[in-house]
Amino acid sequence: MPVVQVEGVHKRFGAVEVLKGIDLTVERGEVIAIIGRSGSGKSTLLRCINGLEQIQAGRIEVSGHGLDPSGKGLRDLRKDVGIVFQSYNLFPHLRVGENIMLAPRIVLGVSKAEARSRAQEVLAEVGLAERFDAWPDNLSGGQQQRVAIARSLAMRPKVMLFDEVTSALDPELTGEVLATMERLAQHGMTMLLVTHEMAFARRVASTTVFMHQGKVWEMGPSERIFGDPQTPELKQFLGSGLK
Amino acid sequence: MIRTFTESEFLFILASARWTLLLTVMALLLGGLLGFLVALARTSRLAPLRALAAGWIGVIQGVPVLMLLFLSYYGLSLAGFDLPPLIAATVSMALYASGYLGEIWRGCIQAVPWQQWEASAALAFSRAQQYRYVIIPQAVRIAIPPTVGFIVQLVKNTSIVSIIGVVELARAGNLVNNATFSPFKVFGTVAAIYFVICWPISLLARRLEGKLHARRAG
Amino acid sequence: MGFQFQFQPVLNRLDVLLDGLWVTLQLAGSGILLGALLGILLAMLRGLSGRPVRMLVDAYVELVRNTPFLVQLLIIFFGVPTLGLRLSAEQAALAAIIINLGAYATEIVRAGIESVHKSQIEAGLSLAMTRWQVFRHVVLAPALARVWPALSSQFVLMMLSTSVCSFISVQELSAQAANIESETFRSFEVYILVTLIYLALALVLRGLLAGLGALLFPAGSGLGRLRGQAGR
Secondary structure (H helix, E strand, O other), X not given: OOOEEEEEEEEEEOOEEEEEEEEEEEOOOOEEEEEOOOOXXXXXXXXXXXXXXXOOEEEEEEOOEEEOOOOOOHHHHHHHEEEXXXXXXXXXXXXXXXXXXXXXXXXXXXXXXXXXXXXXXXXXXXXXXXXXXXXXXXXXXXXXXHHHHHHHHOOOOOEEEEEOOOOOOOHHHHHXXXXXXXXXXXXXXXXXXXXXXXXXXXXXXXXXEEEEOOEEEEEEEHXXXXXXXXXXXXXXXXXXXOO | OOOOOOHHHHHHHHHHHHXXXXXXXXXXXXXXXXXXXXXXXXXXXXXXXXXXXXXXXXXXXXXXXXXXXXXXXXXXXXXXXXXXXXXXXXXXXXXXXXXXXXXXXXXXXXXXXXXXXXHHXXXXXXXXXXXXXXXXHHHHHHHHHHHHHHHHHHHXXXXXXXXXXXXXXXXXXXXXXXXXXXXHHHHHHHHHHHHHHHHHHHHHHHHHHHHHHHHHHO | OOOOOOOHHHHXXXXXXXXXXXXXXXXXXXXXXHHHHHHHHHHHHHHHOOHHHHHHHHHHHHHHHOOOHHHHHHHHHHHHHHOOOOOOHHHHHHHHHHHXXXXXXXXXXXXXXXXXXXXXXXXXXXXXXXXXXXXXXXXXXXXXXXXXXXXXXXXXXXXHHHHHHHHHOOXXXXXXXXXXXXXXXXXXXXXXXXXXXXXXXXXXXXXXHHHHHHHHOOOOOOOOOOOOOOOO
């Protein structure tokens, strides 16, 4: 059974149709990169999979939890879907450890001790074990983003979504975040990532999806997508300085 | 017979300040509770609740405090309650505070970046959990300076309840002035006591605001 | 519930309420105009003067803002005549309103003036404007545009506060309400009606002030607005 199944999803903002019938399947342990110009709908697709945007038609299913346009099953679905944003969005009033422990405690109802050991575990995974008691404001952007990844991981999601997570970072800080993501992929995490880091997508993602004008324009093994693009739109996109 | 303004008159006025302070505290607690609900309703996802709260704020901020006092005073007695004026005074001050605090706190809730709503929603928080663990704790920090500033307005406005016979500072001043007829001394004393209560609170509010700005800029 | 609303006895006295309304309008209108003027003048004076004048202006602002309007009113009404100056209740009320609003307006306009960037002043001076021209056109106009919403809120609060003048028996709206109340004993009905009149006044005044703002400052400030003062 696939972890994520997206079927015929349509999304409109007012009169503008941003997603025009998307179908996508993510298998367990798979890493899929989504590339495309800004405005192609790639971030919107990711946000729909987490229910942050309401869809007008179609169906999204994550490991058995369905989400339809009525919005039912939203919270159950979100327990299985972690998402990391471009702007980290840590809770500034909580220390790093508390940021991570909060959702497992109040959403999943795990004990404080269990939440703490989970937090220590995921912090170690992103290489920040020693920053448990730090305040988010005292961390670098790259560190904050890694804490945000850890915060999602602590929910033990079935799939992780990454929405241009390095776009807000200074170039010298992107490496540590990408390395963290690559390690996650190696550990078998199912991942769907919207990214501008083409080299990273090519190396880490097994499949790459090229979105154009609200549709899945071209999709296939990353080696093929980057090495032998078929459509003129993808050729142009890859040729134009990878923007 | 005209008395002179002596130490005992001064002490009488000074002692009446306890009612001013009590009224302020009661209005702050009750009005704060109601104002909190108003702020929640004002930021609710339900349009009718938002409209109701907006209407409440609009009415409270659109009528004199004196009218709130009379409506509470006569309204309570109409409803069959034979209550001491202090109760009507408390009720009216609480209503007044709820309208202003509700609006101040709405602003503070909305000043929390929308990404905080989104990040917590993505972690499967319920709406109540978002308020409880993410939004309110951040809004409270923003809310402290303007709330402290509002307390000054509240202290000053309690003077109005003197008209229904609550012997707080202003009423005590009136009584003493009627007996001594030294208006400058008497009301100067009353004003000075208000000032001694209000000025430190004003200064505190300003300092807290400065700190908050410094922290947000830094 | 034995109580029934009876608005008729109150409505029969509508003419009395209208008399009161007229007094309220006069008090609020002249008070706001003169109070605002005083505030602008003092804020300007403060901005152009040295330390002693600044401190005096600040002391006035702090004294007024940290004592109740009612007490200010009582001091003027009872106190000034003991100095040999006869004052009617209306005159005392108007004086208290001007003094009170003047302090708030000074504070609001001062904040506006201080928010104008130094480089603006230098730009004006470099265009060979005189100091006064710079102050008038480069500092004061944008400052007022920026604080107009805060000033407007303060004006509305002041209009509502004129009801306090009934304490010294100025026959404005709420005093007339009390008169009708003592004749008809329909207290709740009277005050409901008068409350609605105040509410309508506040709405109209807000509308007028917004319109006036659009007229006086058509371009807005272009710089975002300072937040209004919290309520009185």
